[in-house]
Amino acid sequence: MKSGFVALVGRPNAGKSTLLNALLQQKVAIISPKPQTTRNQIRGIRTDEESQIIFVDTPGIHKPQHELGTQMNKEAFSAISGVDCIYLIIDGSVPFGGGDEFVLSILKDKKLPVFLILNKIDLMSKDKVMDSLLEWNKRYNFAEIFPISAKENTNVAELIEHTKNYMEDGIQYYPEDQVCDYPEQFIIAELIREKVLHLTDEEIPHSVAVVIERMGRKKGKLLVNALILVERDSQKGIIIGKQGSMIKEIGTQARKDIEGILGETIYLECFVRVEKDWRNRKSKLQQLGYIQIEVDDE
């Protein structure tokens, strides 16, 4: 099996999330006419008989103008590290500008194959497409060049076929039926579980599970509801602690770590529930994707 990672980079609004959804033929990324909807990396996984390609959608790279912008650039840059190739997605309907220069200057250092993907050709005349491709081709030594429309699915299948040539013989990273991985939810759950185990010493068995029940945004802040699942009432008592002191400490320590990793303020609420057979229900929870992502932004 050929497998590997592809980073989707480009300026905000170029159509990265739309392309990700087209590549996967499913909606996993949030698309918005407003730039900067994609705050964190979303991995989309495309598996067929001969290949598994993992696409990493990133916030658009742009010249940072504020703290959040700098953070988003960091996430975009870190997504580029360790991939097998890069899709540079360009909005063909807007002219080349300083922002494009900035993105190209970053890619130059990476020494990875870069695909130029000229998107939104449905909005362009054939001549305009040709002119734009020639113009871009002068500025960088691209591995491949693809004019596409992510919205109308033009040339997307061809893009996938060519991408396979850049994958290596390797392992299957994800089960074939998994299409999406919001890495932040797993990180958050693991950090909370770590605090539970750490703060309660040996009293709580490792079978404790943490499920991110709800994650959403309100006015730009990330809200997280986490459910700590235990198997017995006595364990619930330990985790809650005297007058709630233990769960408060778990929440405080976990929140600090999560904020350190995500680089943003979060509101974390932890609940404990006795679930006698949670182990059996675990696969069900996994099927459900563990959580709902809700966006109520700006």
Ligand code: GDP
């Ligand atoms: P991102 O910021 O790069 O992730 O961009 P999005 O995928 O969120 O898309 C930004 C806007 O461009 C949305 O309004 C999309 O519907 C639109 N868009 C994306 N791809 C195409 C395309 O191929 N053609 C047209 N006409 N619009 C597109």
Ligand code: MG
């Ligand atoms: Mg996006």
